[in-house]
Structures are given as C-alpha cells and as structure tokens.
Amino acid sequence: MQPTKSRGNVPRVKTVLVIQHEPFEGPGTLREALAACELRVVRPFAGDRIPPALLEDGLVVLGGGMGVDEADRYPHLRDELRLLVETTRASRPVLGICLGSQLLAVALGGSVQKAARKEIGWYGVELLPAARNDELLSALPRSFMAFHWHGDAFNLPRDAVALAASAMTPLQAFRCGQRSWGIQFHFETDEQVLDAMLRSGGEELLEAGADPGAIREHAARALPQLRGLALDVFSRWAALL
Numbered sequence: 004m005q006p007t008k009s010r011g012n013v014p015r016v017k018t019v020l021v022i023q024h025e026p027f028e029g030p031g032t033l034r035e036a037l038a039a040c041e042l043r044v045v046r047p048f049a050g051d052r053i054p055p056a057l058l059e060d061g062l063v064v065l066g067g068g069m070g071v072d073e074a075d076r077y078p079h080l081r082d083e084l085r086l087l088v089e090t091t092r093a094s095r096p097v098l099g100i101c102l103g104s105q106l107l108a109v110a111l112g113g114s115v116q117k118a119a120r121k122e123i124g125w126y127g128v129e130l131l132p133a134a135r136n137d138e139l140l141s142a143l144p145r146s147f148m149a150f151h152w153h154g155d156a157f158n159l160p161r162d163a164v165a166l167a168a169s170a171m172t173p174l175q176a177f178r179c180g181q182r183s184w185g186i187q188f189h190f191e192t193d194e195q196v197l198d199a200m201l202r203s204g205g206e207e208l209l210e211a212g213a214d215p216g217a218i219r220e221h222a223a224r225a226l227p228q229l230r231g232l233a234l235d236v237f238s239r240w241a242a243l244l
Contacts, residue, residue, distance in 0.1 A: 016041050017244040018059040022083060024048065024067025024102060027199035031191035032230055033063060036237030040244065053082035057090045060244040066101030066189065068207075070155055071115045084110050096243040097183040104176075104185030105157045111179050113160035121154040121211040122171045123204075125221045128188060134166040139184055139239045140176065143232055148225045149188040152200060154211075157185065182243055190233045197222055 017040045021030055026048060034042065043059060045051045064083060074080040087110035090097055099107035105115045128149045134140040156172050159165055160179055167176035167186075175187045189196070201208070201215045208215055 017061070017241070018043060019061045019063060019241075019244070020045065020054070020057060020059040021063045021065065022047070022053065022103070023065050024069065025065075025203075027196075027203045028066050029196055029199075030063070030065065031189075031193040031196040032233045033191045033237050036234050037241050040241060047077070047079040053079050053086055055082075055086070057086060057093070057095055061096040061240075062086070062090050062098070064097075064099045064103030064106055065191070066103060066152070069102065071102070071105050071109050080106070087111075091180065091183050094180065094182055096240060098237075098240055099183075099185040100191055101153055101187060101189060104187050105155055107179075107183060107185040108157035108160050108163075108177070111160035111163060111183070113163070114158045115155050116158070118154055118156040118172065120171070121207070121213075122151040122169070123153075123208060123211040123213040124151060124218050125149070125225050126151050126169050126171065126188075128167050128169050128175055130167050131165050133164045133178075134176075137164075137166055137178060138181070138243075139178075139236050140166055142235055142239075147228065147232060149190065149229060150192040150197065150222075150225070151188045152204070153187060156187070184240070190229070190236065192226070192229060192233075194222070194226060197226070 019040050019042050021042050021044045023044055023046050069077045083106055087107055125148050127146055129146050163177045163179040165177055169175050177185050
C-alpha cells in the first residue's frame with residue numbers, strides 16, 4: 004500500500020476504524036496486514052461510542068457473540084448499521100467479518116437468520132466462480148481451511164456477488180460494489196485470537212459439540228496457511244484505502 008502525499012509532499016498515513024465487539028475478538032492478522040496504517044479501535048463493550056460518520060479512510064467491523072437483531076440489548080448495533088450505510092454510500096472501503104459481515108448484509112438490504120446449526124471449528128471454504136475476478140479473493144486457492152464460529156447466517160443483499168461457501172453455510176463471503184466485502188468465517192484468526200475465543204466460549208463449544216482440544220490440534224497445521232492467505236487478502240483491501 005502506497006501512502007498518499009499530503010501538503011509539502013509529506014506522506015499521509017492511512018487510517019482505519021476498527022469496531023471490536025468482544026474483548027477476546029481482536030484484529031488478529033489484520034493488525035499485521037495494516038501495519039502501515041493507523042488503526043483506531045472502537046470497543047463498544049468498554050463504553051466507546053460508535054462515531055456518527057467515518058472520518059478514517061476505511062472501516063472494519065469484527066465479529067461478536069450478539070445477533071444483528073439484538074439492538075434492544077446492544078444499542079450500538081443501530082449506530083453501526085447507520086455507519087455502514089453511510090460508509091458504503093460514500094464508497095469507502097469496508098470489511099465485515101462474522102458479525103460484521105451480517106451487519107453489512109443488513110445495511111445493504113439483506114437479512115440474517117439462525118443457521119441450521121452452529122458452525123464452530125476448522126471447516127473447508129470453497130471459492131465460487133465470481134471470486135476468480137474478485138479484487139481481494141482472486142489469488143486464493145479454490146479451496147482452503149478456515150476457522151469458523153457462528154450460529155447465524157446472512158442472505159445475499161441485492162446487487163451483491165456471492166464469493167465463497169462451505170458445506171454447512173452456502174454463503175461465506177460476498178462483495179457489494181467495488182469496495183465492500185463481508186466474510187463470514189474468521190479470516191483474522193491468529194494464535195492469540197483463537198486461544199482467547201476458546202477460553203471464553205465453553206458453553207457455546209459444548210452446545211455445538213465442538214472439541215477445543217481437537218480445534219487446537221488442527222490449528223497447529225491450519226493457522227500458518229490461514230495467516231498467509233489472510234495477509235494477502237487484507238493487504239489487497241488496504242491497497243484500496
């Protein structure tokens with residue numbers, strides 16, 4: 004990513020607003036890929052307020068345990084939807100991951116519903132034909148292993164393009180316009196994020212029949228590959244800033 008030049012030919016550092024919904028679901032490999040950017044992390048769980056408008060160059064919305072339809076319990080979700088609507092209208096780069104992808108889908112006119120069952124663990128992702136020409140995903144292998152943790156799933160918004168699927172979830176990623184992407188699986192997962200999620204998700208893991216030990220064992224093989232793929236995708240997104 005080449006920084007733009009400001010007055011006096013001094014490079015201006017690109018800025019990204021990151022909305023983090025849970026203390027244990029941080030930016031992960033996004034922070035590494037966006038190392039040349041200045042990240043402003045907003046944490047609603049810590050009392051941070053969602054800004055009324057995006058002052059940064061791009062917007063990232065991370066995952067979280069709440070549902071898109073729980074705005075009565077989590078009023079900040081309404082503010083996030085409003086921010087996503089305004090940001091996409093302004094054609095600023097947007098990246099939504101897990102809950103963030105669901106919020107983006109709703110902001111663009113789509114919908115979210117409960118999945119048939121929770122998808123938690125390491126599962127294969129298959130790229131769909133449209134991904135071959137996608138600005139972010141085109142360099143990815145046709146199939147790869149990714150980490151998943153979700154119980155809801157989005158429907159494709161009008162005019163959006165489906166990019167990826169898994170056996171359990173027919174829509175795993177989409178693009179709307181040229182600068183907005185939603186990714187259901189946790190592409191940002193690194194060792195720290197994975198460990199924090201497993202430590203905090205005991206009841207949900209049991210409910211989904213997921214084995215933390217098996218997930219950790221699989222991660223030893225899968226995380227290095229996932230990191231390489233994620234850094235490529237996130238770096239491509241950063242180049243749009």
